[in-house]
Amino acid sequence: MSEIEVIGSDDASHTPSTAAASPLSSPTPNLPVQRSWVWTHFKLLNDEGKVECQVPEKKKNGAPCNQRLTRDATASTKSMSEHLKRMHHILPPGQEKTSQLLLTNLLKRQRVEQRPVLTASLLKQAIGYFIAEADLPYSIVERKSFVHLLELLNPSTVNMEYGRKTMADEIEKLYIAHHNHIEGILKDMKHLSFTLDAWTSPNQKAFMAVTAHGITSDWKVLDIFIGMPTVQGTTIFDADTQLLGCMAHVINLAAHDGLKTFGANLSADDIVEKEVLLNHMDQTNQCNETRKTLINLQTIQWQTETLILDVRTRWNSTYLMLKRALDLKLVCTTFCSSNLSKVDASKFSLLDAEWAKVAQITTFLEPLYDVTKILCRSKYPTLSMALPIYISLIRTIYRIRETYDADKLIPAATEMIEKLKKYLTLALEKTAPICAMILDPRIKLSYFEKAHLFLVEHSISTVKPSEILKNFKYEARSFDQSPSKMRQGKASTKKSKAVKKMSIIEADIFGQGPVTDDLMGKIQQYLSEPNKKQNTDILYFWSRHQNLYPSLAAMAKCYLGIPATSAPSERVFSCSKTIIGSQRHSLGASSIEHLLCVKEWYQKFNEMMDSTSVTLKKANIDRSDNDDSDDD
Template sequence: MTEKYGKNHPKVVAMKNAVTKWMVESLHPFTLVEEPGLLKVLEIADSRISLPSAKTFSRTLVPELFEKTVAKMKCILESEKPTLQALSITTDMWTSVNTTSYLAVTVHYVTKDFALTSYCLGCKAVMESHTGEVIRRELRNILTEWGLLGTKVLYCVTDNAANMRSAVTLMPDITQLFCFAHTLNLMIKDTKKEYSGFDKMRHKCKSIVEHFRHSAIARANLHKRLKQLGMRELELVQNVETRWNSEYLMMERLCELKDALVIELSQPGCRIDNLTSMEWGLVDSYVKVLKPIYEATLQVSSDKKPTRSMIIPILFGIESRIKTVIENKQQGSTLAKTLLKSLRSRFPMYMEDQLNLICMFLDPRFKFHILEEPQKKIILQKLETEIFASIKEVPVGRLEESAIKNITTSATSQLFSIFENSSCQRIQTNKRTLELQGKLQLEAYTNEPRITINDDPFQWWQDNRFKYELISPLAQKYLGIPATEVASERVFSSAGNVITNRRTRLLPENAETLVFLHQNLKSLDV
């Protein structure tokens, strides 16, 4: 019999660490290490290696990895805090299949090198009623644990629920922002409530989809019909009540497969009601009018690019598209009128939202592209004020160097000739000089050509951060603010794969640990 390695042998330690990470990254249960299949693989790879029990992984190895990960994250956050301009968090509540409620909190910021960074700070079980005070207390505890309260400008993105509104209102050191995607969803709900016959049509659509998804014979006949008609053999999309996008995708797919569906639903023995011609028209109108909103929700759910800067351009584009449909009396104009009314109700005066206007201006994809002169002046004045307030914190040496460069290249008036001489003598860095430099940088940035919508704004700022060193801290501050709470929803997607019907007895503290590790390990070298 082959002698086993000791528990501290390098190969055993390496294997334990690898299996622990694999377990949390791939959301495997602790009992994975007792599966005969895995044990057989290990025996073939090296029969001298033996893994600890599932209990050892759950009580020792995973908690140890958790502590290392927390320490690593705290070290990173502490080292980056001095150069950060602002922090943003998202938060939301979720109830698992075993009826335990969890509060997710994620943090987002842009580093001095313009890397968009985010972490999951926690997915904590909440055993009390979800009142605003309880949520406030839990949220404050999490932020305090990570040392994030009272250090930087702090924004918090939540949904529109009353308890979330109340919780953040009770925290005066945090600026509350509402999830853009959630408000878009509410806008669509408003529209559907006012549109006659929509609920009946949607119910029939769901019944059609369920019929073909639950009946193997019906599905096979549909695919046969698609092939006969020379159409792509696509599957129908099922609606998920909590996700508006899934309803849109369901109806979009029904429109794509309409010809084959109409034939199959008219076959003898089919007990599912087909849509009337008027209902098919409503489905088509729904897809056509709401497509820009569907595309918008995808854009603002990105975790790679700025998203709050997109809110005004997106709303402007949606409103313009809706008006075109109405003015040209295109198909769906009745639905478009209802949607326009809802948009103006949910997003009143959106073109005057100063935070979103600043974010848009600092995004080199947009700047002042759709703004009128009065709005431009307001934003520039606001940014000048912020620049003047922060000038004293900028290193003098770099300011002098760029002041010479900006003034000699940007100024044409003789007024500034006194700042030049043949030897480029040191400029006296008084407040007036620096304020002038800030104005010149804002003017130069405004006149820079916009980059394309597919370009990376963070890469642009990384390349130009020294050229616009008085503006770049503002870009770092504002471009990291999320438009949505999608990051928290992603945490719950992971949590739903951890706490399943087969793992309902998983302790809340173990669930918290597993979700935290799953969300953060991919971006940390632990």
């Protein structure tokens, strides 16, 4: 029997038996010489007369494909070649050395997943996503370098060139396709809440970001951006029952009220002088040398850091500014005492007593910073923490005030407490924060019961835990799914004589019936159980207890999905300024909305929508938007 030659094997080129077969032996027809390149990817099964593919599969974490093919009598390798091309996108190597096709290199060189066939519509969609995500002007598709790049990647794109208006229409189609996809997600949601935030673009167009929130059927937090319409006129609804203030804004307002009492706000003259100093530092070589010297001094103790400016509209920026200043106290003191700058920096130097004051302010602001980070989470329920955080902040500020003996600390703490008291009182008057707190198995009523005496002693609130529970039970009746309630519902569908509804007095005398007893019993059973640990996933808890507490689980889906802050809509606009730039300053309102929405949705879902089925209504096309100049 002749030896089988394996192309690409180092041993094959050095083994004498491989170079020449024994003259006494004759080739066997069933085992032909393996000379084709495909044998690098296949293994011959001698016992079965079949071959087995050895190409690593991505879906199998690198395990071989193991697809078996039957060889015909002619020993042709065409079926193997077609399999490699169709299933693994591996083509003949041509002049490439076979050693480069060894199995160890296949995962890096070949895509296992089947690639779609390039079409004009698919390319147009991909370019649309590229423009939206990278904040590029529509006119990029008309630049020669971009066209040449496409042709280099795939010569067939020479007949697939588009103009800026075509791309504007394509992005609008993608916007509609994504919008339809989101409608499909939201249509099955029974309870939804929304956050809103307004923004004015650099080209003076007003928008409002809208995000939707809720709990899905599999007990996951839904946090989705649904649109950015232009602000036109006013939108009024029942603010007393349907509007919840953003807790992060409330905390920020409390911080600024306290800082005013400290006298931390600078006068206009001080601000101008500091701006002149900073501008001068950027323009003089002497100050550049000073900066280098200070950085070298700074890096002896810390990593390279810079001072942070206070931005009034950005949460916690005052705390971060003061905290960084304390960290760089030595650097700031050294700079103000140096005479290398032409500007007199000594007037900005702080005395030890003033640095102590900064440290006190930072200590006051640190709890506010900590709770803001907790409240701005997007993947976990946050409203259940609203009431406990208000109460805990007030108690913490009281304790900090008693720690320091400074004249300005007491009025500053009082201002912060008054601001927090105001919004705590408003929160206690609304159903959502109360229900969310009780439905958190880690908190329930225990924290409010523990803090009730403190609230009364400091004249903060006289609301009793029993009143909180009463409001919760009243709201729970709207979600009642107890067995007797279900039986009553079925009985009501049958034709029977109408039963007169009991009055409030009669209900008090004769009882409220079995329906209320069932629901109230479940509430009492839930509250009597020990609280769960701090690291408990509260949505997982309710997913496991929805059969035991069906009514309370329905309430949990309604109230735990409400965010405590408007941070989700704030995040949308955090990167929106890149939409408008020197090359896109004339974009219309609808184009801005389409670009930002497509960018957000593509990054969230990591999925390209098919826009081929979307048809634009010519009557609704805003030609002023499609005529964007995209000045370069």
